[in-house]
Amino acid sequence: MKTTLVLSGALLVLAAAPALAADPALVERGAYVAKAADCVACHTGPSGVPYAGGRAVPSPFGDIYASNITPDPKVGIGGYSLEDFSRAVREGVRKDGAHLYPAMPYPSYSKLSDDDLAALYAYFMNGIKPVANEVQTTKLAWPFSMRWGIRFWNLAFAPSGIGWPGDANAADPILRGKYLVEGPGHCGSCHTPRGVAFQEKAYAGSDPAFLSGSELDGWPVPSLRAGGSGPGLPGWSDDEIAQYLATGRNAHGAVAGEMSLVIAHSTSEMKDSDLMAIAAYLKSLPAAKASGAVTSGDATTKQLTAAKLAVDSGARIYMDNCAACHFVDAKGAPPAFPPLAGNTLVNADNPFGMLHVILAGARLPSTPKQEADMAMPNFDWRLSDDEVAKLATFIRSSWGNAAPAVTAAEVAKVRERVAKENREPSSGPVFTDP
Numbered sequence: 244m245k246t247t248l249v250l251s252g253a254l255l256v257l258a259a260a261p262a263l264a265a266d267p268a269l270v271e272r273g274a275y276v277a278k279a280a281d282c283v284a285c286h287t288g289p290s291g292v293p294y295a296g297g298r299a300v301p302s303p304f305g306d307i308y309a310s311n312i313t314p315d316p317k318v319g320i321g322g323y324s325l326e327d328f329s330r331a332v333r334e335g336v337r338k339d340g341a342h343l344y345p346a347m348p349y350p351s352y353s354k355l356s357d358d359d360l361a362a363l364y365a366y367f368m369n370g371i372k373p374v375a376n377e378v379q380t381t382k383l384a385w386p387f388s389m390r391w392g393i394r395f396w397n398l399a400f401a402p403s404g405i406g407w408p409g410d411a412n413a414a415d416p417i418l419r420g421k422y423l424v425e426g427p428g429h430c431g432s433c434h435t436p437r438g439v440a441f442q443e444k445a446y447a448g449s450d451p452a453f454l455s456g457s458e459l460d461g462w463p464v465p466s467l468r469a470g471g472s473g474p475g476l477p478g479w480s481d482d483e484i485a486q487y488l489a490t491g492r493n494a495h496g497a498v499a500g501e502m503s504l505v506i507a508h509s510t511s512e513m514k515d516s517d518l519m520a521i522a523a524y525l526k527s528l529p530a531a532k533a534s535g536a537v538t539s540g541d542a543t544t545k546q547l548t549a550a551k552l553a554v555d556s557g558a559r560i561y562m563d564n565c566a567a568c569h570f571v572d573a574k575g576a577p578p579a580f581p582p583l584a585g586n587t588l589v590n591a592d593n594p595f596g597m598l599h600v601i602l603a604g605a606r607l608p609s610t611p612k613q614e615a616d617m618a619m620p621n622f623d624w625r626l627s628d629d630e631v632a633k634l635a636t637f638i639r640s641s642w643g644n645a646a647p648a649v650t651a652a653e654v655a656k657v658r659e660r661v662a663k664e665n666r667e668p669s670s671g672p673v674f675t676d677p
């Protein structure tokens with residue numbers, strides 16, 4: 244189909260002569276593209292063998308098992324030609340002609356440049372070992388079980404804003420950043436709100452819905468539109484955005500939830516120039532909300548240090564449990580301890596993520612640039628639903644923070660979820676009860 248026509252002459256030679264594909268420089272470049280595209284995130288299953296597949300990627304229609312994409316000839320993609328590979332990655336069509344579910348982010352990958360795609364292919368064919376791991380078959384309920392239906396989904400939803408292929412080698416950082424974010428980085432798959440058919444509402448920055456924030460399994464996913472003024476990213480400098488992507492922390496906050504994995508596997512491994520390009524592009528997207536004036540936090544700090552605090556007040560619970568690391572002024576001590584004043588997670592309308600961090604704790608990823616992984620202790624064993632609700636309400640309305648109050652019933656729900664999750668055994672409480 245179209246693919247063949249668009250592939251450049253050099254690529255066709257490559258496809259015909261696999262010996263060429265083993266060029267170490269090309270394989271290395273492909274490894275970098277795979278990092279930027281975070282292929283490992285979904286294609287690594289419970290066995291933990293990279294790319295051997297088997298991870299259940301959740302969708303509203305049921306779990307979809309990610310394929311084995313090692314070059315195993317039988318159960319992997321060893322039999323894929325460059326053209327087959329391009330069709331799967333950029334158009335969502337498997338070698339046997341079946342359509343892939345959009346749990347595989349091909350609408351974003353459709354923007355991968357021919358050169359990056361060829362490098363990626365060289366890497367998967369030559370840079371990783373075949374693994375004979377047979378992946379469980381995806382079984383969705385009818386009508387979603389019928390893969391041909393995806394064709395209509397593609398026609399209806401995927402084409403909007405998809406330019407193919409993207410401009411990978413632009414000298415202008417904004418354009419390079421646009422390529423990385425809209426293409427391989429597939430940032431929109433979490434940061435863009437979904438529509439009725441689970442489609443991302445936009446696939447390009449020109450649409451104000453693109454990267455305007457969403458929700459992932461209950462956890463608030465912030466807007467990445469960083470231009471103009473207002474709470475969140477508009478208040479971060481380009482350097483601070485790049486620092487967060489490299490290390491998971493900066494002067495404004497620390498990463499928790501699914502983004503920790505994105506940073507650990509993908510962005511922390513990217514070149515500084517690419518992270519700066521991503522920042523430049525995000526800064527070029529005007530933020531939706533205008534400034535919600537952030538007031539000074541001094542009043543709360545004074546109240547905390549001067550007044551006698553009621554024993555069961557949110558303020559008192561904060562002083563007893565949190566101030567040691569996050570400080571009386573809630574400015575923390577970044578990069579070790581994130582600030583809670585002006586923090587995006589704390590100020591999200593939806594309190595799920597914040598409550599999850601308080602109850603379950605959180606651990607920063609170890610990255611090449613910042614090794615030490617600091618941990619936030621879990622407080623589920625120490626604080627009741629009522630106490631957490633008072634505490635969270637206090638934090639969300641102090642030091643200039645302005646987010647809705649939290650009820651004990653909301654905390655109870657998150658506690659239930661946390662209890663069901665497979666958590667790493669905690670390093671043990673940092674406090675001993677008096």
Ligand code: HEC
Pocket residue numbers: 277280281282283284285286300307308309310311312320328331332337338342343344345346347348352363381
């Ligand atoms: C967000 C999760 C996710 C990411 C990231 C992802 N994939 Fe996938 N991929 C999937 C899922 C799920 C399937 C299976 C879909 C189905 O069965 O319809 C799949 C299927 C595939 C297939 C089809 C193989 C076959 O024959 O079944 C290929 C090839 C593939 N992915 C390559 C890649 C590459 C290369 C990358 C990185 C550039 C990547 N994927 C990133 C989720 C993902």
Ligand code: HEC
Pocket residue numbers: 424428429430431432433434459462463464465466467475476484487496497498499500501502505510521587588596
């Ligand atoms: C798998 C889902 C997922 C993907 C893919 C993803 N993110 Fe995120 N991102 C999140 C979540 C969830 C958060 C909130 C983290 C928190 O609460 O600490 C977040 C937070 C962020 C933040 C911090 C914003 C703030 O105001 O605190 C930045 C910056 C960011 N992501 C950039 C990116 C970029 C750039 C990409 C693409 C390269 C990307 N993300 C891809 C889920 C994702």
Ligand code: HEC
Pocket residue numbers: 495496497498499561564565566567568569579580581583586587588589597600601605606607608617618619620622634638673
């Ligand atoms: C021993 C030090 C320590 C104590 C005590 C502590 N924290 Fe933390 N906290 C951390 C560290 C380190 C992080 C960063 C971990 C991460 O985000 O993965 C963090 C992260 C957070 C975050 C997420 C911030 C973000 O940017 O996403 C919130 C919210 C939070 N803490 C609230 C609290 C509250 C409320 C208390 C008291 C009940 C508390 N913390 C007590 C060390 C601490």
